[in-house]
Amino acid sequence: MATVQFDKATRIYPGSDSDKPAVDSLEIDIADGEFLVLVGPSGCGKSTSLRMLAGLEEVNRGTIRIGDRDVTHLPPKDRDIAMVFQNYALYPHMTVADNMGFALKIAGVNKTEIRSKVEEAAKMLDLTEYLDRKPKALSGGQRQRVAMGRAIVRDPQVFLFDEPLSNLDAKLRVSTRTQIASLQRRLGITTVYVTHDQVEAMTMGDRVAVLKGGILQQVESPRRMYDKPANLFVAGFIGSPAMNLIEVPITDGGVKFGNSVVPVNRDALKAAADKGDRTVTVGVRPEHFDVLELGGGAASLTKDTADAPAGLAVAVNVVEETGADGYIFGTTEVGGEATDLVIRVNSRAVPEKGSTVHVVPQPGEIHVFSTSTGERLSD
Numbered sequence: 001m002a003t004v005q006f007d008k009a010t011r012i013y014p015g016s017d018s019d020k021p022a023v024d025s026l027e028i029d030i031a032d033g034e035f036l037v038l039v040g041p042s043g044c045g046k047s048t049s050l051r052m053l054a055g056l057e058e059v060n061r062g063t064i065r066i067g068d069r070d071v072t073h074l075p076p077k078d079r080d081i082a083m084v085f086q087n088y089a090l091y092p093h094m095t096v097a098d099n100m101g102f103a104l105k106i107a108g109v110n111k112t113e114i115r116s117k118v119e120e121a122a123k124m125l126d127l128t129e130y131l132d133r134k135p136k137a138l139s140g141g142q143r144q145r146v147a148m149g150r151a152i153v154r155d156p157q158v159f160l161f162d163e164p165l166s167n168l169d170a171k172l173r174v175s176t177r178t179q180i181a182s183l184q185r186r187l188g189i190t191t192v193y194v195t196h197d198q199v200e201a202m203t204m205g206d207r208v209a210v211l212k213g214g215i216l217q218q219v220e221s222p223r224r225m226y227d228k229p230a231n232l233f234v235a236g237f238i239g240s241p242a243m244n245l246i247e248v249p250i251t252d253g254g255v256k257f258g259n260s261v262v263p264v265n266r267d268a269l270k271a272a273a274d275k276g277d278r279t280v281t282v283g284v285r286p287e288h289f290d291v292l293e294l295g296g297g298a299a300s301l302t303k304d305t306a307d308a309p310a311g312l313a314v315a316v317n318v319v320e321e322t323g324a325d326g327y328i329f330g331t332t333e334v335g336g337e338a339t340d341l342v343i344r345v346n347s348r349a350v351p352e353k354g355s356t357v358h359v360v361p362q363p364g365e366i367h368v369f370s371t372s373t374g375e376r377l378s379d
C-alpha cells in the first residue's frame with residue numbers, strides 16, 4: 001500500500017496550446033488506502049490525470065509520487081499499479097483464469113502460485129464457476145469482474161479505474177459500484193477512480209476531486225463537498241437534482257427573494273460589494289426551501305409589503321413523485337426575469353400542476369457565490 005501525490009502535475013499534448021494544458025498543475029495528496037474519485041465533465045482531464053499516474057502519458061511539468069518514490073519518469077511496469085479500463089481489454093482467446101493470471105505469468109510467477117491467486121480472487125468476485133470460460137461467453141457484469149480480478153491478483157500498491165462501469169446497464173452499475181467500493185475497503189489498496197457520474201463519485205469516494213477544463217476545482221469528502229461547494233461550478237455539478245442558482249440583488253443585511261429579504265452572512269455581501277458587484281448568486285438545494293402557507297410566512301423573514309405573501313411565487317409546471325419525495329419543477333420571477341426552480345416537497349403533500357406555491361429558502365441553508373468570479377463567499 002502507498003500514498004499517491006500529484007505535485008503540480010501538468011500535461012500538454014503535443015501540438016495543443018501550451019497555455020491550456022489538458023491537466024494544469026494538478027495537486028492532490030492521496031492517503032494510504034484512500035479511495036479517491038476524479039470526476040468532471042467530458043474532456044476535463046480525468047483520463048489524462050490517471051494515465052499520468054499510470055505512466056501511460058508523459059508529465060510535462062511537476063512530479064508524481066507513489067509512496068516516497070518519484071515515479072514521474074518511470075515506465076508503467078515499474079510503478080506497481082494495476083489499471084481497470086472502461087472496455088476491460090480482456091484477451092478473447094484466453095479463458096477467464098488465463099486472463100486473470102496473465103500478468104503474473106509474464107512476471108515469471110510459478111503456475112501453482114498463479115492458480116491459487118486466481119482462485120482466491122475468483123472467490124471474492126463470484127467468478128469461480130466461470131474460470132474455464134472465454135470472455136465472449138460472459139455477461140457484461142462478469143467481464144467487468146474479470147477485469148477487476150486481473151487487477152487484484154497482482155496485489156498492486158495502487159488501483160486505477162477509468163470509468164469501469166460505463167458499459168453496464170443502470171441497475172448493474174449501481175450494484176457493481178457497491179461491490180467495488182466494499183472490495184476496495186476490504187483490500188485497503190489506495191485507489192484512484194475516474195468517472196463522469198457525480199452520483200458514482202459521491203457514493204464511492206472517501207474523497208472526491210472535481211476537475212473542470214484541466215483545473216482542479218475542489219477536493220473534499222462527499223459530505224463536505226455537498227455542504228460547502230467551493231464555487232458555482234461545483235455547486236451546479238454535485239447534487240441531483242442540481243442546486244438552484246439564482247442571481248439576486250444585494251439589499252441591506254440580506255438578499256432579496258421576491259417580497260422577502262433573506263438574511264445572509266454580512267461578510268459574504270461585503271466581499272461581493274468590494275468587488276463592485278450589485279448582485280450575488282445564491283444557491284439553494286431543492287430540499288432547502290420551505291413552502292409557505294398562503295398568508296403565513298416564516299418568522300425570520302422581513303416582509304416588504306404587508307399584504308403580499310412572503311417569499312417567491314412559483315408557478316408549478318411539473319411535479320415528479322419518486323415515491324419517497326416529490327419535486328416541483330416551477331418558474332418564478334427574480335429581478336424581472338423568469339427563473340426555473342426545483343423544489344423538494346413532502347410526497348404526501350404535493351401541489352397541483354398549474355398551481356402557485358410560495359417558497360423561501362431556509363435561512364441557514366443558503367450558499368452565496370460571487371456572480372463575477374463564481375467563488376464561494378459564504379462560509
Ligand SMILES: Nc1ncnc2c1ncn2[C@@H]1O[C@H](COP(=O)(O)OP(=O)(O)OP(=O)(O)O)[C@@H](O)[C@H]1O
Nearest residue numbers: 013014016022041042043044045046047048049196
Ligand atoms: N492524445 C491526445 N492528444 C491531444 N489531445 C488529447 C489527447 N488525449 C486527450 N486530449 C485532450 O485533452 C483533454 C482531456 O482529455 P481526457 O481524455 O483526459 O478527458 P476526460 O476527462 O477523460 O474526458 P471523458 O469523460 O470524455 O473521458 C481533452 O480536451 C482532450 O481532447
Ligand SMILES: [Mg+2]
Nearest residue numbers: 046047048162
Ligand atoms: Mg476519459
